[in-house]
Amino acid sequence: MFHLTYHRPTSVEDAIQFFTNSEDAQFLAGGQTLLPTMKQRLADPSDVIDLRHIAALAGIGSAKDHLSIGAGVTHAEVAASPQVRQILPALADLASHIGDPHVRNMGTLGGSVANNDPAADYPAAVLALDATIHTNSRVIAAEDFFTGMFETALQDGELIIRIDFRIPQIAAYAKFPNPASRYAMAGVFIARHTDGGVKLAVTGAGSDGVFRHKDMESALLGNWAAEALADISIDDSNLLSDIHGSAAYRANLIKVMAQRAMQSML
Amino acid sequence: MIKVSMTVNGGAVSHTVEDRTLLVDYIRDHLRLTGTHIGCDTSQCGACVISFNGKAIKSCTMLAAQADGAEIMTIEGLADGDQLHPVQAAFKEHHGLQCGFCTPGMIIAATDMIKRYGAALDEPTIRTELEGNICRCTGYQNIVKSIKAAAEDMTRSEKPSVTSSV
Ligand SMILES: Cc1cc2nc3c(=O)[nH]c(=O)nc-3n(C[C@H](O)[C@H](O)[C@H](O)COP(=O)(O)OP(=O)(O)OC[C@H]3O[C@@H](n4cnc5c(N)ncnc54)[C@H](O)[C@@H]3O)c2cc1C
Ligand code: FES
Ligand code: FES
Numbered sequence: 001m002f003h004l005t006y007h008r009p010t011s012v013e014d015a016i017q018f019f020t021n022s023e024d025a026q027f028l029a030g031g032q033t034l035l036p037t038m039k040q041r042l043a044d045p046s047d048v049i050d051l052r053h054i055a056a057l058a059g060i061g062s063a064k065d066h067l068s069i070g071a072g073v074t075h076a077e078v079a080a081s082p083q084v085r086q087i088l089p090a091l092a093d094l095a096s097h098i099g100d101p102h103v104r105n106m107g108t109l110g111g112s113v114a115n116n117d118p119a120a121d122y123p124a125a126v127l128a129l130d131a132t133i134h135t136n137s138r139v140i141a142a143e144d145f146f147t148g149m150f151e152t153a154l155q156d157g158e159l160i161i162r163i164d165f166r167i168p169q170i171a172a173y174a175k176f177p178n179p180a181s182r183y184a185m186a187g188v189f190i191a192r193h194t195d196g197g198v199k200l201a202v203t204g205a206g207s208d209g210v211f212r213h214k215d216m217e218s219a220l221l222g223n224w225a226a227e228a229l230a231d232i233s234i235d236d237s238n239l240l241s242d243i244h245g246s247a248a249y250r251a252n253l254i255k256v257m258a259q260r261a262m263q264s265m266l
Numbered sequence: 267m268i269k270v271s272m273t274v275n276g277g278a279v280s281h282t283v284e285d286r287t288l289l290v291d292y293i294r295d296h297l298r299l300t301g302t303h304i305g306c307d308t309s310q311c312g313a314c315v316i317s318f319n320g321k322a323i324k325s326c327t328m329l330a331a332q333a334d335g336a337e338i339m340t341i342e343g344l345a346d347g348d349q350l351h352p353v354q355a356a357f358k359e360h361h362g363l364q365c366g367f368c369t370p371g372m373i374i375a376a377t378d379m380i381k382r383y384g385a386a387l388d389e390p391t392i393r394t395e396l397e398g399n400i401c402r403c404t405g406y407q408n409i410v411k412s413i414k415a416a417a418e419d420m421t422r423s424e425k426p427s428v429t430s431s432v
Pocket of ligand 1: 029100161184308
């Protein structure tokens with residue numbers, strides 16, 4: 001942070017160019033993760049490339065079967081968007097519970113997904129809504145995108161442009177927020193898709209970050225009701241255990257959040 | 267070094283600063299507007315909240331360079347001469363502060379939520395909207411009371427049909 005150089009490109013091409021020409025650059029979107037990390041000296045980029053003035057990263061649009069959100073769209077914009085609230089209310093609801101109003105005014109979809117914090121909310125929606133991540137060079141399926149805690153399939157210098165979410169028949173998200181930070185201790189996003197398939201993704205609890213829970217998915221496929229989850233036991237061997245809660249506690253939270261998400265839909 | 271220019275509380279300012287300068291440090295150290303406070307280094311307390319292009323943000327979590335070209339308002343820009351802003355007046359009237367450290371951020375956050383919710387701003391909403399502003403003194407009771415009173419005061423002149431401006 002001591003010898004930082006700031007850049008403000010207005011096109012994707014220029015952003016990539018700045019990245020390529022820098023020694024150790026980082027994209028800077030809302031800065032709500034990167035700047036606190038730099039202040040703690042946990043990140044020390046030589047250059048930051050501000051993404052907030054690139055038009056291609058802005059905007060929300062929809063087609064027949066998907067909702068498309070620019071990587072630079074803020075949590076506040078998603079939460080307030082009439083389009084998102086109408087087509088995918090679960091996503092607007094998720095965005096409206098990220099952090100606090102000031103964080104939501106800056107933090108972006110692209111930044112959250114690129115960062116893949118194991119306690120972040122958006123990754124659960126990306127996975128359960130079968131999203132595709134569109135970058136400057138390719139399209140990545142959600143299934144292939146999240147590769148571990150703070151790890152994604154993104155290459156060095158690869159820029160997320162937008163994310164397309166498949167529009168489900170119905171969906172809901174329930175999270176148990178950490179009382180101090182508001183990050184998820186456990187968050188469960190459930191979607192029933194138009195082809196009848198069910199996807200259920202869990203964030204906040206996994207040691208490797210967000211994951212799908214196939215047993216709960218099959219249970220809901222058989223019986224679309226909160227009760228269908230009553231007898232499921234959640235294996236806690238690969239769950240986070242920290243000062244906020246043990247793995248066993250989180251295992252129970254996952255089930256409770258999944259049931260709450262179901263109850264909110266029925 | 268980088269040249270930054272912006273509008274602060276209605277006036278144009280321009281300085282050359284280090285690229286790594288945080289907006290809050292620019293406001294406090296370069297502009298000498300020390301009403302904006304720094305209460306943490308984890309982006310959680312909200313003492314540094316200012317209005318940036320009309321939206322409340324944490325000025326400790328933005329570079330001054332990012333604000334180049336922006337319009338910002340700090341607590342110093344709220345009053346009209348000797349005439350306190352209705353939110354300031356309500357905090358005074360309802361004892362919405364004790365030590366006052368959190369107050370500038372609280373007041374900017376309050377004006378932001380009143381702008382978004384208008385007359386629909388009820389107590390539970392105020393409490394969830396204050397998620398990003400920590401107060402170590404008051405227990406929040408009188409802060410909530412002050413914001414509620416200010417919202418009522420500021421929306422009294424609105425037509426009754428206006429219930430929300432989200
Ligand atoms: C007090 C506080 C509370 C919070 N609470 C929550 C919460 O409850 N839930 C939650 O999910 N999050 C929470 N967050 C995190 C917040 O949502 C961040 O906004 C988000 O994680 C990162 O988004 P950003 O736009 O700020 O990214 P930045 O901080 O700017 O960037 C983060 C990382 O992503 C990279 N990046 C950014 N954009 C792109 C792109 N388009 N393509 C490729 N790489 C990119 C950057 O290079 C950087 O490495 C909280 C943050 C704070 C400060
Ligand atoms: S100083 Fe604490 S949030 Fe900015
Ligand atoms: S009045 Fe002291 S911190 Fe709020």
